[in-house]
Amino acid sequence: MDGTEVAVRAVESVGPDAVALVLEAPATFEARPGQFVQVGATVGGEQVTRHYTLSSPDAEETFEVTVEVDPEGSLSPYLADLESGDTVAVAGPFGDAYYEGEDGVVVLAGGPGVGPAVGIGERALDENASATVVYEDDAPIHEERLTALADAGATVAITDDVSDENVLEVLADAQGQLFVYGFADFLDRATAALDAAGVDAGDAKTESFGPAPE
Numbered sequence: 001m002d003g004t005e006v007a008v009r010a011v012e013s014v015g016p017d018a019v020a021l022v023l024e025a026p027a028t029f030e031a032r033p034g035q036f037v038q039v040g041a042t043v044g045g046e047q048v049t050r051h052y053t054l055s056s057p058d059a060e061e062t063f064e065v066t067v068e069v070d071p072e073g074s075l076s077p078y079l080a081d082l083e084s085g086d087t088v089a090v091a092g093p094f095g096d097a098y099y100e101g102e103d104g105v106v107v108l109a110g111g112p113g114v115g116p117a118v119g120i121g122e123r124a125l126d127e128n129a130s131a132t133v134v135y136e137d138d139a140p141i142h143e144e145r146l147t148a149l150a151d152a153g154a155t156v157a158i159t160d161d162v163s164d165e166n167v168l169e170v171l172a173d174a175q176g177q178l179f180v181y182g183f184a185d186f187l188d189r190a191t192a193a194l195d196a197a198g199v200d201a202g203d204a205k206t207e208s209f210g211p212a213p214e
């Protein structure tokens with residue numbers, strides 16, 4: 001792949017089957033929370049590349065991606081087993097669904113979409129903007145950072161159903177730029193929830209992680 005070899009600085013568990021991978025930022029790398037990179041490595045003799053979204057509030061010197069591990073997958077288990085000092089190839093950043101200094105953010109995240117949700121939420125609070133995070137997962141991750149966001153003044157709703165009535169109330173009250181991140185089936189559920197809450201999803205910044213794994 002076209003890309004830069006960068007060092008792994010840390011691999012930390014952030015919940016069941018999920019790691020935060022901290023990577024050295026390539027020279028002249030300018031990325032915003034919500035953008036994604038292509039990560040490549042040689043696994044079992046074959047070059048494998050996959051996309052991962054920034055989960056850190058910035059990308060100065062280092063940046064972080066959050067990887068949900070699919071035990072049947074090619075790259076995610078390999079990434080979870082890396083250690084500080086190993087290297088991977090990185091290309092990017094890519095994507096235009098990122099935080100651009102808006103006064104308020106409302107991030108809907110499904111599964112590994114919680115990565116950009118925490119990164120954007122933290123960056124927004126750093127810039128004195130308001131932040132609402134709605135996160136759907138059967139086995140939530142990043143609980144420490146979500147709790148810290150709530151303690152710092154963000155509205156955080158964690159649910160196993162984005163169309164739950166309590167979530168719809170949060171969405172109806174929330175103010176700010178909409179962001180939606182997750183696999184395609186979550187994007188459909190999030191759009192339906194916004195519709196049910198009477199929120200216009202027309203200008204939402206959305207990134208699909210592709211078809212949901214089986």
Ligand SMILES: Cc1cc2nc3c(=O)[nH]c(=O)nc-3n(C[C@H](O)[C@H](O)[C@H](O)COP(=O)(O)OP(=O)(O)OC[C@H]3O[C@@H](n4cnc5c(N)ncnc54)[C@H](O)[C@@H]3O)c2cc1C
Nearest residue numbers: 036050051052053066067068072073074075076112209213
């Ligand atoms: C823009 C974008 C951003 C993303 N951001 C993130 C992120 O921040 N965090 C994150 O965790 N993920 C993210 N993803 C998803 C990520 O890129 C990978 O798809 C994911 O990590 C799985 O990769 P893998 O190599 O581990 O699994 P894969 O090898 O791709 O396999 C995934 C699943 O499909 C099954 N499978 C593979 N091939 C077949 C086949 N031929 N037939 C049937 N089943 C098959 C496997 O058994 C496995 O269960 C993003 C994707 C995109 C497109």
